[in-house]
Amino acid sequence: MNLTLESANQQVVVDRQQEHLLELRSVSKFFEVGTRPISNRRVLNDVTFDLSAGEFVSIIGPSGCGKSTLLNLISGLDEAFTGDISYSETTGSRLGHISYMQQKDLLLPWRNVLNNAALSLELRGVSRDESLARASTRLGEFGLADHANDYPAQLSGGMRQRVALLRATLADTPLLLLDEPFGALDALTRSEMHGWLIGLLANSGKAVILVTHDVDEAILLSDRVYVMKSDPGRIASQFDVEIGERTDHGVVTSEAFTALKATFLAALRSDDDSGEAK
Amino acid sequence: MASARSVSLPSIMNIAREWLPPLAIGALGIIAWEVWVRAFDVQRWLLPPPSSIINEIVDSRGLLTEHAFITLQEIVIGFALAAGFGALLASAIAYSKILERSLYPFVIASQMIPIITIAPLLLVWVGPAMTSKIIVVGLISFFPIVVNLVDGMKSVDQDMVDMFRTLGASKRQIFLKLQIPTAIPFLMSGLKIGVVVAVIGAVIGEWVGATGGLGWLMRLSAPQFLTARVFAAIVVLTVMGVILFAIVGLIERMVLKRYPRMN
Numbered sequence: 001m002n003l004t005l006e007s008a009n010q011q012v013v014v015d016r017q018q019e020h021l022l023e024l025r026s027v028s029k030f031f032e033v034g035t036r037p038i039s040n041r042r043v044l045n046d047v048t049f050d051l052s053a054g055e056f057v058s059i060i061g062p063s064g065c066g067k068s069t070l071l072n073l074i075s076g077l078d079e080a081f082t083g084d085i086s087y088s089e090t091t092g093s094r095l096g097h098i099s100y101m102q103q104k105d106l107l108l109p110w111r112n113v114l115n116n117a118a119l120s121l122e123l124r125g126v127s128r129d130e131s132l133a134r135a136s137t138r139l140g141e142f143g144l145a146d147h148a149n150d151y152p153a154q155l156s157g158g159m160r161q162r163v164a165l166l167r168a169t170l171a172d173t174p175l176l177l178l179d180e181p182f183g184a185l186d187a188l189t190r191s192e193m194h195g196w197l198i199g200l201l202a203n204s205g206k207a208v209i210l211v212t213h214d215v216d217e218a219i220l221l222s223d224r225v226y227v228m229k230s231d232p233g234r235i236a237s238q239f240d241v242e243i244g245e246r247t248d249h250g251v252v253t254s255e256a257f258t259a260l261k262a263t264f265l266a267a268l269r270s271d272d273d274s275g276e277a278k
Numbered sequence: 279m280a281s282a283r284s285v286s287l288p289s290i291m292n293i294a295r296e297w298l299p300p301l302a303i304g305a306l307g308i309i310a311w312e313v314w315v316r317a318f319d320v321q322r323w324l325l326p327p328p329s330s331i332i333n334e335i336v337d338s339r340g341l342l343t344e345h346a347f348i349t350l351q352e353i354v355i356g357f358a359l360a361a362g363f364g365a366l367l368a369s370a371i372a373y374s375k376i377l378e379r380s381l382y383p384f385v386i387a388s389q390m391i392p393i394i395t396i397a398p399l400l401l402v403w404v405g406p407a408m409t410s411k412i413i414v415v416g417l418i419s420f421f422p423i424v425v426n427l428v429d430g431m432k433s434v435d436q437d438m439v440d441m442f443r444t445l446g447a448s449k450r451q452i453f454l455k456l457q458i459p460t461a462i463p464f465l466m467s468g469l470k471i472g473v474v475v476a477v478i479g480a481v482i483g484e485w486v487g488a489t490g491g492l493g494w495l496m497r498l499s500a501p502q503f504l505t506a507r508v509f510a511a512i513v514v515l516t517v518m519g520v521i522l523f524a525i526v527g528l529i530e531r532m533v534l535k536r537y538p539r540m541n
Binding site: 075076077095096097098099100102104106108109110119120122123124151167171 | 435437438440441442443444445446447451455456459462536537
């Protein structure tokens with residue numbers, strides 16, 4: 001009896017060491033007409049990658065290459081695909097276990113900042129008072145301390161995105177999906193948000209998958225970048241990013257940064273699947 | 279001091295700008311009516327001048343108040359029932375596809391039945407007391423409430439629904455925390471239309487057969503050539519309708535304060 005328990009525990013430990021937080025194996029998705037997939041039109045073809053806890057990964061690629069589709073599959077919103085997605089947190093539906101922040105802030109116009117942020121806790125069954133109390137302790141970190149009682153219509157674009165990010169963060173999942181979260185912001189605000197996001201995530205232990213058009217953004221924020229191509233949507237190449245101290249303002253004009261940028265732009269333009277193609 | 283003036287002065291101007299034109303048009307119309315009746319010596323039983331309508335309102339204020347109160351009761355109870363049942367039915371329709379398919383056609387079909395043909399039947403079924411009038415009011419005002427509420431609940435943005443789902447929301451949570459709040463402005467529009475037709479419903483019900491109420495009073499006064507009394511009842515009914523509409527409008531404005539984007 002004791003023996004079996006012990007070996008079972010050991011098995012768990014071994015599993016944890018081997019497992020990534022997220023594993024995608026040959027994930028493909030077909031165009032659908034109604035509910036019937038059309039087998040010769042692929043939206044995503046054979047996407048395979050792993051993500052470990054705490055890693056920040058970016059996916060860049062042209063519009064229509066299936067980046068958002070991929071996030072919809074990972075989040076659990078869309079379950080119609082072939083291949084395998086495994087997430088170490090749960091073997092069931094991933095809905096509620098992965099935070100997903102979209103380009104649109106999707107704030108509820110009838111809730112003020114505090115109540116919008118607390119929504120994610122409320123939906124997990126945390127009482128309303130407790131949700132509000134916990135959300136309000138985090139407002140300062142997100143630069144929203146003075147805006148707890150403001151309604152979304154009164155906020156700037158950058159502030160709205162921060163509320164949406166606070167809402168996603170409060171769900172307290174080990175994986176955060178960001179679908180062009182800063183795409184609608186002006187360049188200056190976006191750059192401010194980058195610096196702030198780096199600080200926020202630094203010691204959180206959260207893994208992030210960021211989808212973006214913006215090469216600078218991808219290099220600045222990520223440990224690893226996947227370049228996607230369209231027709232069919234696939235991962236064409238991947239690169240590790242080593243650029244040194246990210247919070248340094250000079251980083252975006254450093255030699256390592258510009259060299260990487262040139263590589264990415266070339267990879268995005270090239271027609272063949274070069275690089276470390278998967 | 280300066281700031282107080284700069285706030286209050288324009289607001290008085292705004293109120294004046296808003297209310298003066300309709301008041302002026304109304305006053306002009308009443309004066310023209312009075313002059314017309316006097317100049318051409320129109321028979322009082324055919325068309326009484328405004329002055330004798332006002333006299334009638336003052337003279338019969340007891341009678342008018344008594345019957346106005348009956349009509350008001352019918353409107354308020356019937357409207358409240360319509361709002362309650364309407365909200366329940368709309369929720370059921372918005373919550374379940376099967377319920378939508380099985381119930382919605384009947385909701386729409388119910389509006390094709392002319393209420394004027396139902397009213398006498400109701401009289402036979404439940405008697406001439408207030409109940410039949412309450413039912414007519416309920417039937418007539420329930421439709422705009424249901425249709426608006428269903429539209430509102432279904433107008434939810436799919437991206438919002440997806441956001442709720444990624445946060446692990448159940449269908450019930452999506453309904454309570456997303457669909458219902460989204461539908462509130464639509465509900466308010468439905469209530470505004472509903473309260474107006476409720477007034478019409480009460481008069482139709484009373485006209486067909488009743489033991490009291492402003493509609494019954496008009497029906498009784500017309501054949502006796504008490505035309506001034508008919509007009510007096512119309513004035514009281516109109517004022518009552520406008521006040522009810524204003525109350526719903528006020529509630530709407532209070533509720534929609536929390537919907538800055540939709541205002």
